[in-house]
Amino acid sequence: MAKLSKVVFLWKVLSIPLATAYPQLQNEFKQRAVKPSEIKGSYDYVIIGGGQSGLVVANRLSEDPKVSVLVVEYGYFDDSYDVLDIQKVFRDTTHTKYNLTSVPQTQLGEANQVQSVPAAAVVGGGSAINGMFFNRGAADDYDNWEKLGNPGWGFNGLLPYFIKSTTLQIPDAAFAKEFNATWDEKVYGKNGPIQASIYPVQYPALKSVWTGFEELGAERQKSGDDGNAHGLFWATRSIDDRTRTRSYARTGYYAPVAERKNLDLLTGWRVNTITFDKKKQATGINMQSRDSITDAKAKITSIKARKEVILAAGALHTPQILQRSGVGPASLLQKANVPLVIDLPGVGANMQDHPQVTMIVALLPLSLVSPANYTSLAKSYLSQSSAAYLPASYSAATLKAGYAKQQKLLGSSLLRKDNAALEMPFAGNGGYYLLMLTKPVSRGTININTSNPYAEPLVDFNTFGNPADLAIAMEAFKFGRVLHNTKTISSTFHPVELAPGAQVASEKDLEKAARDTVVSTTAHLSGTASLMPRELGGVVDTELKVYGVKGVRVVDASVMPLIPGAHLCSTVYAVAEKAADLIKGRK
Ligand SMILES: Cc1cc2nc3c(=O)[nH]c(=O)nc-3n(C[C@H](O)[C@H](O)[C@H](O)COP(=O)(O)OP(=O)(O)OC[C@H]3O[C@@H](n4cnc5c(N)ncnc54)[C@H](O)[C@@H]3O)c2cc1C
Ligand SMILES: *[C@@H]1O[C@H](CO)[C@@H](O)[C@H](O)[C@H]1NC(C)=O
Ligand SMILES: *[C@@H]1O[C@H](CO)[C@@H](O)[C@H](O)[C@H]1NC(C)=O
Ligand SMILES: *[C@@H]1O[C@H](CO)[C@@H](O)[C@H](O)[C@H]1NC(C)=O
Ligand SMILES: *[C@@H]1O[C@H](CO)[C@@H](O)[C@H](O)[C@H]1NC(C)=O
Numbered sequence: 256m257a258k259l260s261k262v263v264f265l266w267k268v269l270s271i272p273l274a275t276a277y278p279q280l281q282n283e284f285k286q287r288a289v290k291p292s293e294i295k296g297s298y299d300y301v302i303i304g305g306g307q308s309g310l311v312v313a314n315r316l317s318e319d320p321k322v323s324v325l326v327v328e329y330g331y332f333d334d335s336y337d338v339l340d341i342q343k344v345f346r347d348t349t350h351t352k353y354n355l356t357s358v359p360q361t362q363l364g365e366a367n368q369v370q371s372v373p374a375a376a377v378v379g380g381g382s383a384i385n386g387m388f389f390n391r392g393a394a395d396d397y398d399n400w401e402k403l404g405n406p407g408w409g410f411n412g413l414l415p416y417f418i419k420s421t422t423l424q425i426p427d428a429a430f431a432k433e434f435n436a437t438w439d440e441k442v443y444g445k446n447g448p449i450q451a452s453i454y455p456v457q458y459p460a461l462k463s464v465w466t467g468f469e470e471l472g473a474e475r476q477k478s479g480d481d482g483n484a485h486g487l488f489w490a491t492r493s494i495d496d497r498t499r500t501r502s503y504a505r506t507g508y509y510a511p512v513a514e515r516k517n518l519d520l521l522t523g524w525r526v527n528t529i530t531f532d533k534k535k536q537a538t539g540i541n542m543q544s545r546d547s548i549t550d551a552k553a554k555i556t557s558i559k560a561r562k563e564v565i566l567a568a569g570a571l572h573t574p575q576i577l578q579r580s581g582v583g584p585a586s587l588l589q590k591a592n593v594p595l596v597i598d599l600p601g602v603g604a605n606m607q608d609h610p611q612v613t614m615i616v617a618l619l620p621l622s623l624v625s626p627a628n629y630t631s632l633a634k635s636y637l638s639q640s641s642a643a644y645l646p647a648s649y650s651a652a653t654l655k656a657g658y659a660k661q662q663k664l665l666g667s668s669l670l671r672k673d674n675a676a677l678e679m680p681f682a683g684n685g686g687y688y689l690l691m692l693t694k695p696v697s698r699g700t701i702n703i704n705t706s707n708p709y710a711e712p713l714v715d716f717n718t719f720g721n722p723a724d725l726a727i728a729m730e731a732f733k734f735g736r737v738l739h740n741t742k743t744i745s746s747t748f749h750p751v752e753l754a755p756g757a758q759v760a761s762e763k764d765l766e767k768a769a770r771d772t773v774v775s776t777t778a779h780l781s782g783t784a785s786l787m788p789r790e791l792g793g794v795v796d797t798e799l800k801v802y803g804v805k806g807v808r809v810v811d812a813s814v815m816p817l818i819p820g821a822h823l824c825s826t827v828y829a830v831a832e833k834a835a836d837l838i839k840g841r842k
Pocket of ligand 2: 349354355
């Protein structure tokens with residue numbers, strides 16, 4: 256007991272200096288969570304999920320004082336200063352995350368088959384617990400969204416929203432000069448809610464790593480955020496450099512408007528289902544207090560949505576809520592005894608994440624990763640029968656047609672020299688390379704548990720389900736070796752490969768190393784309620800409205816039809832900003 260109170264005491268002492276040094280930090284924790292008894296019976300808009308995208312849309316819709324908005328969030332406010340402290344990226348976030356693992360990944364090594372599924376459960380969502388890496392995909396990534404049949408969703412259609420959501424903090428001139436740091440001011444806002452900065456404390460060894468990449472032909476870009484996310488560039492982080500604290504959806508989008516009387520945020524409640532009338536018009540939601548979930552008889556509260564129900568529950572739970580409400584693959588819903596509202600096979604399909612292998616950044620076109628083999632890799636992927644490696648549940652013709660179209664686009668992106676197949680972040684402090692595959696071609700699924708739709712959904716990343724991903728991961732290992740054998744890196748650092756280790760040299764051994772060590776996720780779950788035409792297995796149209804029903808939109812990472820070659824946070828802000836304009840009827 257004595258020990259415990261000492262820990263608590265120390266924590267308090269340590270947290271005071273941060274708050275007193277920056278009194279404005281107190282404002283970041285502003286909140287006005289409504290009590291369940293204060294909730295009204297109906298709102299114009301009910302937003303499911305007060306995570307990253309949910310808070311963006313809540314802010315924008317409640318700008319109009321005549322419009323009423325309710326946000327229902329399963330998590331709670333986290334007022335610990337650790338949330339803001341940028342040194343605490345790797346703090347224990349067990350209490351602000353869901354607790355689940357994937358189904359066994361049959362293509363992976365035996366001990367590596369069950370993968371963890373990181374997903375936030377806290378006001379601010381992923382933006383409250385993420386690594387604050389804040390970059391965008393290449394223009395080609397978003398242009399592929401448009402080419403899938405989504406006018407207005409290419410890079411040029413999203414750029415105004417990348418700008419609207421951000422403020423660039425210009426780095427110190429002496430620092431920029433010393434490290435050659437460059438950026439492109441035009442592609443960020445001046446008053447956007449989320450602060451983007453280049454971290455001004457860098458290791459001098461960074462310069463040698465940079466030169467090593469250049470020896471291999473990687474090209475310097477002025478910025479990666481202006482569509483040129485390939486080669487070498489400085490990535491921003493979502494950090495307010497004035498206070499050296501996390502800039503996230505709560506501080507940027509919620510705290511400044513917490514006092515609005517037309518915006519209610521309820522925490523600690525779970526939305527069970529969206530309710531529909533006979534004409535398939537959404538009428539509202541059913542929800543339950545989080546504490547009462549284990550009690551079968553716990554009270555269920557219904558709230559009416561006069562205009563729309565907006566799904567912002569993240570790529571993990573948005574498909575689960577739709578399926579639970581009767582919107583999803585008919586055969587699955589039948590097994591789960593959920594009455595069908597509309598058969599939409601794409602709900603929970605098209606799941607993508609970035610798998611990563613590690614050897615104990617730069618964004619690299621495949622032509623640079625594997626100059627000898629990249630054309631044959633891309634061609635062999637393009638010549639696959641498009642349905643060959645899709646999950647067994649992809650029986651609907653629409654899903655197959657959608658993937659066939661994605662295959663053509665991804666195959667040509669893999670051949671381009673201005674788009675990347677591999678991300679290698681580097682900071683000059685590292686003895687290891689993180690090798691993140693930016694163009695995964697395998698497709699996974701997220702489906703309700705048919706014996707209990709209220710249990711966590713079944714997550715199947717299907718990592719390496721398509722052998723082309725495995726082949727690229729193996730080329731990534733080889734590239735890591737080529738990189739540490741460059742003149743500059745070998746003579747500066749004299750690296751010794753500890754993992755997988757120089758003895759792992761044959762194709763067979765490299766394959767085993769990839770299967771045994773790959774991590775299925777970079778916490779970038781996406782695609783499970785895709786923005787694509789319905790005949791291609793899509794779930795939402797270009798206004799983010801769910802097909803076949805009225806009054807439901809999706810605004811979170813679920814809508815990304817192809818995962819961009821970047822950490823997702825900045826794209827989630829841009830998508831949610833665009834969503835808010837669409838909902839307001841300002842296109
Ligand atoms: C650990 C981690 C590290 C990451 N690192 C980075 C990084 O460094 N850089 C980067 O760019 N991206 C990173 N990401 C990814 C990025 O943060 C996410 O893609 C993004 O935040 C997702 O936003 P979202 O709005 O789609 O979902 P979320 O922000 O996850 O919001 C969904 C919200 O809905 C709530 N919810 C779910 N179901 C229900 C229900 N039934 N009822 C009520 N509420 C519900 C959840 O509790 C959650 O708060 C990371 C993510 C995680 C989890
Ligand atoms: C997470 O789930 C596992 C398995 O169901 C359980 O053993 C563990 O205690 C849970 N952890 C937390 C923090 O709830
Ligand atoms: C900065 O860039 C110039 C040319 O672009 C190069 O000559 C110089 O070596 C670079 N300096 C560092 C520290 O990278
Ligand atoms: C190309 O692939 C072959 C095996 O098919 C492999 O032996 C070789 O190392 C690869 N080349 C490069 C440059 O990665
Ligand atoms: C599905 O839910 C049931 C009941 O809660 C549980 O026993 C079972 O383990 C779950 N199945 C999976 C695959 O998680």
